[in-house]
Amino acid sequence: MGKGGMSHGSAGEAKDGEEENMAAWLLGINTLKIQPFKLPPLGPHDVKIRVKAVGICGSDVHYLKTLRCADFIVKEPMVIGHECAGIIEEVGSEVKKLVPGDRVALEPGISCWRCNLCKEGRYNLCPEMKFFATPPVHGSLANQVVHPADLCFKLPGSVSLEEGAMCEPLSVGVHACRRANIGPETNVLVMGAGPIGLVTMLAARAFGAPRIVIVDVDDHRLSVAKELGADDIVKVSTNIQDVAEEVSQIHKAMEPGIDVTFDCAGFNKTMSTALSATRAGGKVCLVGMGHSEMTVPLTPAAAREVDVVGIFRYKNTWPLCLEFISSGKIDVKPLITHRFGFSQKEVEEAFETSAGGGNAIKVMFNL
């Protein structure tokens, strides 16, 4: 049954003396309930993890509000959450590299490992992907989950469980920087200073980007970006007529020319700005997914050989994320702005806080 299901019947299903596994279930629009979550049996290559830290993602909020996210539709109750870390409680018979007590960060998605995309290493694009909290697969905002051992990455001693949970959003930034070939010669523009814009900025710096300019409509988020090391910040509007003027402001802020732009918002305006602002021969990396149909000046960009590179989740990023965090090259701790415990009331408040945006960057559960 893959990732487990709702417990039916009485709480007597649990073994005597053992507490029942509870999870936050998405039951309907704006309706989360903590209820029992029955885990699947432990396979030989699986581990059981006591989840200790879970971050809330924009996609989790989107599911809560609309019961869908792009083409994924929640048709039956589903456990929410996917950015997590915890402590190994039990290991399957064939598990060699992990033992109970190990602190691990979890990579959410289980791909098929058989299709051409998987064999080619692009497993993030696997059509059979089973991903925490992408329907119909249950998520990990629970006391315990069962997961393949090779998707659990041991945390170095200096890395906290919260930082372990942050590897998931950080992975998006890392994957984007790899696809866009960020290095010591790429000047970077980041559109949007939300959680994804900020992790992308941190990742770009870790990859050696010499100059990073970040833009947003929100002053507070821009000041957070400045504190996190942006070389320059530019406030922009939501008005598409302002693109030309903003592009020249951005060019002034980034004198030598923009090699790569990350659109971490994904709207017509942000893409139009990105396509105009990026130098000939550069790249625009579309990370944010605001709209599904976009009206953008694609042809003038194509005629300057500005390529558009798409980003879907990540692949093979956990080891590098842990390396960045443990070496101090990246500090994700300032992104964790709010913390909540795992109770009905706090789950509701946490999602409300995350959905509110503003000065909430990463809302973290401590279980």
Place this chain on the structure above:
Amino acid sequence: MQDRIREREREREREMSGGIVEVKEHKDGEENMAAWLVGIKTLKIEPYHLPPLGPHDVKVQIKALGICGSDVHHFKNMRCANFIVKKPMVIGHECAGIIEEVGSQVKTLAVGDRVALEPGISCRRCNLCKDGRYNLCPEMKFFGSPPTNGSLANKVVHPEYLCFKLPDNVSLEEGAMCEPLSVGVHACRRANISPETNVLIVGAGPIGLIVLLAARAFGAPRIVIVDVDDCRLSIAKNLGADETIQVSTNIQDVCEEVVKLQSAMGSGIDVSFDCVGLNKTMSTALNATRSGGKVCLIGLAQSETTVPLTPATVREVDVIGIFRYRNTWPLCIELLKTGKIDVKPLITHRFGFSQKGVEDAFETSASGRSAIKVMFNL
């Protein structure tokens, strides 16, 4: 009085050659003539005064010249994208000819050599040029892109390093075809076409057909080509397309057509070339291409496009733009010489270099359909 007349003549000559050169007395006998774009849909054959021959230049007697869609666009609109024709300009850029004179420092070419010309002179100093991406040079001087005069003329002066000697078995017309062929070659390189890439080509016009030939030469195992016009599709089939599919201009048909295309390909579509550049063609390409694949945008029909961009990026389908070409002549000539590519079937109409010939040629090219490449023989 004589002085004033002569001064006025000189002034006119300066104007005609773009005002870049000193005035010289015409030699007795033939004057260099060119096809000047003087207004909307108005081409006139008039004298064209050449600049002096620099030490690294050659003078080329033009023998073959093809008409490009951009030439027709300039002809009809006095502009093409951001290039605006503000004063009379010689048209044309797809050419080949015979060396007539060489500058004092020219080492690799001699009088009598048959050469194909790469149209664009880049600055060779800026970062893009030094990086090898000289096609993107902001100071590019390109035949027939205002304000640079083109090459539909008896003679032109051009740098030695942009003239490529033709092997004996490659004709001057094939030499002129190197220019459009270069667009296909550059696109295939940027899209990494190989024996493992199944290719979809949207649009079977001159560019789509050339991309078909180039993709095959780069080893593409399976090529499906689509168009709205069944005449062009049958040409594509004759040129070696594995399968051709007729599509509509109606954007509502995208979903249905994508299904047809994917089943015509059998396995996934690795690379799609949009050789048209309209909303519908881009949408089709983005939806039809497999996850992790590429869409190469060559056709530049519309400046703003409404496309389903996010689903494409959510499947990591990258969009790669193509602007002209770089370092493609040697490979084009090699492909023509060895017969790996045969461009001759693309030359459907021929005209001579006369006022009427020029007018008829442009009209034919503009009409599309069975006219693929219209070629001047001078």
